[in-house]
Amino acid sequence: MHGEAAGGGGMTTKLFGEPVRRREDPRLLTGQGRYLDDLGTHALEAAFVRSPHAHARIRDVDVSAALDVDGLVAIYTWEDLPALLAQPLPLLIPHPALTHGRTAYPLARDLVRHVGEPVVMVVARDRYLAEDACALIRVDYEVLKPVVGVEEAARSARLVHDDVPGNVGAHLVQEVPSAAGLGAREAIEAAPHTLSFRLDIERSASMPLEGRGVYARWDADDQSLRVYTSTQTSTSVRMAVAARLGLPLPKVEVIAPDVGGGFGVKIVHPWPEELLVPWAAIALGREVKWTEDRREHFVSSAHERAQVHSVRVGFDDDGRVLGLDVTILHDHGAYTPYGIIVPIITSTQLPGPYRIGAYRVEFSSIYTNTVQVTPYRGAGRPQAVFCMERTMDHIAAHLGADRTAVRAVNFIQPDEFPYDQGLIFQDGRPLIYDSGDYPESLRMLKELIGWDSFPELKARAAAEGRRIGIGIGCYVEGTGVGPYEGGHVQITSDGRVHVSTGLTSQGQGHETVFAQIAATELGVPLERVSVVTGDTRRFGYAVGTFASRAAVMSGNAIALACRKVREKALRIAADALEADPGDLEIADGEVRVVGSPGAAIPLATVAVLSNPLRYAFDAEAARATQFAGASSFDRPPVAEGEEPGLEGRDYYSPLRSTFASGMHAAIVETDPLTAEIRILRYAVVHDCGNLINPMIVEGQIHGGVAQGVGGALYERMVYDEHGQLLNASFMDFLMPYATEVPFIETAHLQTPSPLNPLGIKGAGEAGVIPVSAVIASAVEDAEGIEIDRMPISPSELFDLRRSAG
């Protein structure tokens, strides 16, 4: 492992930083992608009987009627599971504050705690028949009264888990005193101005267009298992499967094929189905597959976002925040398999780009009888930014100041990095910002959106009877969390470069950006590089693709592995060319002596030289056999300390996260009659350090903003008091189409991260983070009515107008 400064490496084929076209596209554009459900043509198929009740005791399961279904193969309930598998699912990320972590059983045992919880698994010849059998299985439930709504749950005497008092799974306080040693509450009391308000955000969900899915093959002769799963973390699924099915790890392979979007929900593992489907494949000695349908995805995977925040802030006449005190109620749903990452992120990312005088944050994570909550793109940050940016807007309104001016007085300045926020971040490490330039970012954004000239525009619109408003939102995002990722690079004797890394891809273009990094580091044309991700056969150690970490973690690991290979190649080439390694460079796939054009040797030949062979199976190999000459009799064919082959492996493990940042602004128009909200313009200034591929980064921003627009205006999970999700379909859970998403204007600022060799920061989630805050700010500006809960629909705006008089 290394920690070199940014730059480094003699880069001759400069592909890093170029808007290179994606290498995965030809496959995906011609129908040749291989997503989970495209595999396993002859596999048996599974379907699940899921609870129709939010809270109930299972009295009896009667499968007799289902037994006659033609093509039925097996029916399993909890009682059929072997001891290891009959345990509750793992609690993946324990935390000392999570005193009452609870997870579900793979199939419900006695109790169900949300609609959609799996109770019975059916395996049949195909999915139609499996569903036929499901429909004939009778489950007798004693229906219990559910707990729905986070405030209701916090007050309620009724419990989601009998042994969790007050429904409180976790409670955590972090406090950073002022420089003078004042606590936040004291600082607020002492401040010239104070404000208190409440801010709400509704539930939404990742909602990738491809749902989840698992396909497993058991090789009885080899006693080995291969699992394909639509996951964001194949290596961890592998470990979970081995552990819970009692298999030796080397006998389990897990592959993430093409994955149709993840956005967080596919990081949860093991899903019950990821254990049950492989187990059934072993038990039946047949290939088994399960593909989630859309309704299942709504009621049995995971949601996020729902939180209630109470904010109290104290500030001076310039709007400088002297004290900030935030109390958060986090709705965790029925279980906590992924720990309390979401409220931890909200509470620690809340200060954003600002220097807060004194900060106190407290959250309680509450169980309810609803689908579990796990990270969705942005993971707690949209809520955090909504809190902080609404606070800035409130301060500006109170002082009658410009909203950007209030932000500017609070910014951490460029010369203050590294800046320690004094908090402990999601990775258990200190939250220290590595680099950034917030004043410049704001300057760029104001210019891009035309902030200073907006009042004239607004006045002109008003004169025409139109209401328009402008809003702004700033954020800092911890990206590239550890602990590590690795990369393996091999140059074969045909001159091709094979790169592999353990983390997965769900459409972010990893095949392209990792190839760009390898091609740049090794001085080879892009066409010669191939990349494999998420296949435990090729790379077994990895964490996963989430938290905007892929490029930072695997990108740097691959660069480091390439540098090892490069060094070895130079050493071997130096021998062959009788030159000093320091006089050599690699370009266009050749090792050359700098300044002497004739003296060069192809990398392919270096690869041949690196591997002394016994057998000549092709022309290249013939040149490497022991009778090919040029061997020295006083050295073994593979020198001590050497390995055959031109390959290298390295890992990148950062000291701590790197902090990307950005600012968004929008101009919206609200219809005076219908209260319809239209986004007229949307501008983004984004800083993720050095850009590997600006086209791909922009694509990530566009996608993020679109999801943010969904979160701000449309997406919400509507539960009734019985814990029924009333809108579990795309007809009723509204996601934006092309007609709802504005054109997004972007500008890039690059403050390289000093923490990693490539100087990069993550970009995957940025787009989504500030959107609700920006739209709220803009609607408030257009309407002159406080907006304190998101999403906001036209009918809600209409109601707000009425109650505002």
Add this chain to the structure above:
Amino acid sequence: MTDIAITLTVNGVVRQVEVPGRRLLSDCLRHDLGLTGTHVGCEHGVCGCCTVLLDGEPVRSCLTFAVTVDGHDITTVEGLAAPDGAMSPVQRAFAECHGLQCGFCTPGFLCTVTALLRDNPSPTGEEVLEGISGNLCRCTGYQNIVKSVHRAAEIMAEET
């Protein structure tokens, strides 16, 4: 359940298959005929992932029973490229403009846009938005898809 024998012309090739009456066209294409390029995102007609061309017109294959299209002509994403494998202008434009990320919605978009541009070779911005407003994409934010449609129109104009 008795299976029903049907004959479809898929991407120019006559295919015979026996399916139960309730078999969805999407499942028939994907699982009976092995054309997995057509994707299923919702199975209730909203997302557009499963869009194929039925006698040239875009339809939701998840809302269509296979038996109801007996004797008809179907084009899936696998059939958009030229016989020699060269990608169609629409496919090339999507690659050029980064009109896809995970690629799951892409086959549906490609079929929709192919029909759109056949009927209206130089659509306005509004017409493009309208034309693709029945297809969901969760990744791209649509901006580059819109750009791809305009670019495809341009390529088609250049090449005729």
